[in-house]
Amino acid sequence: MTLASVDVSSFCYQLGEETEKNLEKAVHWYQKAAENGNEDAMYNLAECYYSGERTEKDLEKAFYWYQKVAENGDETAMFILAICYNNGEGTEKNLEKSFYWYQKAAENGNEEAINNLGNCYRNGIGTEKNLQKAAYWYQKAQKIMKKSFHWFQKAAENGYEEAMHNLANCYMDGIGIEKNFENAVCWDRKEFRKSFSLVAENDKANFENKVELCNECKKLYIDYQWCQQCNSRRFQKDFSKWTSKNEFIDNFIQEAQLNAKNSYEVLEWIPFDKLSNINYHDKGGFSEIHKAIWLDGPIYSWDFDKQRWNRWKFQMGYEIILKILNNSSNLSSKFLDEWKYHYNCQKYSFSKFIQFFGITQDPHNLNYIILVISYAKKGRLKVIHESKLTHGDFHDDSDKNEIYGVLPFMAPELLRVKPYILASDIYSFSMIMCEFTSGIPPFNYKAHDFHLGLSICEGERPEIIRNTPKCYVDLMKKCWDSDPENRPTLNIRYLDGLDLLMNIIN
Secondary structure, eight states, rough: OOOOHHHHHHHHHHHHEEEEEEEEHHHHHHHHHHHTTTTTHHHHHHHHHHHSSSSOOOOHHHHHHHHHHTTTTTTHHHHHHHHHHHSSSSOOOOOOHHHHHHHHHHTTOOOOHHHHHHHHHHHHSSSOOHHHHHHHHHHHHHHHHHHHHHHHHHHHTOOHHHHHHHHHHHHTTTTTSOOOHHHHHHHHHHHHHHHHHHGGGOOHHHHHHSSOOOOTTOOBBBBBTBOOOHHHHHHHHHHGGGOOOOOHHHHHHHHHHOOOOOOOOOOOOOOOOGEEEEEEEEEEEEEEEEEEEESSSEEEEEEETTEEEEETTTTTTTEEEEEEEEOSSOOOOHHHHHHHHHHHHHHHHHOOOOOEEEEEOTTTTOOOOEEEEEOOOOTTTHHHHTTOOOOOOOTOOOTTTTTTGGGGGHHHHTTTOOOHHHHHHHHHHHHHHHHHSSSSOOOTOOSSSSHHHHHHHTOOOOOOTTOOHHHHHHHHHHOSSSSGGGGGSSSSHHHHHHHHHHHHHO
């Protein structure tokens, strides 16, 4: 039997091709091929010994074969060898040797090793602490992550589910892009809906392998990791544990929780002591605006193991805006109607333009406070500023050092560094109209950067979905006209459009 036939035999037994699938025999033939110098067989044999799949788990043998492959120049085996030395798996723990193999793997282009090597230099693990070298390897890792993010985004936009999942993880963990909770959830939901559409194409068994079931009631999730039936019951069970001391607010929040079809529709009564770093920012006629950190962060799913809500809070909490309502210790139902409109906008559009999380109360003056997120962090539009484009607030007296809103909602004249005018708001209104028809924020699948700014200035607008009423489309196009003078003013037409929009919301 030749070396080639030995290797083919192992794969046949592994895959069940032309023979009955028998993983024990696959291990036998991997061993034969490995002993004859076949590197693929060495690696596969190491994997079998490491995992204990169809053979007795033996970390020392796994280490032996990983080392053989690593010494032959395989960067993945080098990385695994570094982990073995770091954790003492199959060999004595040795941080210096772990560092050596991280370095070898990184020099051969292993992405994970590049980042881990930076950690070694930063923390002095297996080598002397060297922040300059740490920065060098972190920069290399960041470049690779940015490339990965770029290709994940391309594939996700073309409908590949795995890429959607990877893109969501990039946004959630800040891999190659700034952390962005809303985009993470958006891509997770797109992946879920893509999976859900398979029910028309595949049988139920295949579909249920693709889409998750609720661990409790065993029914299909209606949205990403969201079972309305079970979650409504969990919310209701906790109604007795909180109160705003205002009947209208309690009813508003409870109704939202009972009817939430996904995490984005959840409202909460938030204890004031769960807010930190509260800093004054601005004030209006009836309220003050503060920035703060929400220590818990918003709910996104249920943890069945720990029997509690999973929350987006990152390392330091979740950054939010507080709208403190002056003289609001006794809110009426009429006053809450405005926020019900905001909430309905949020429900039906999945808008990132403004998100309403819930309500709290200042224990010192008893004023009620609305928790929202409606600003982009400094630096997100750095490229635009460096390119002499600007990102203005919707108010003409805004602080130019702060960045508000989202690039796709900005009128072209603002991007050209022209003064804010009332017609700029009309343009923003057209973007909201567009989002209500599609359920997706405008230019959601494009990078919010210099190139998008230029495209908007050159006349690019969001795609209009089919079957949108002609009267609605006509108004929307007038509102997003490149020439501010051609946009409607605050007259009957604009108000008719607003009425139409509110009918859609309601």
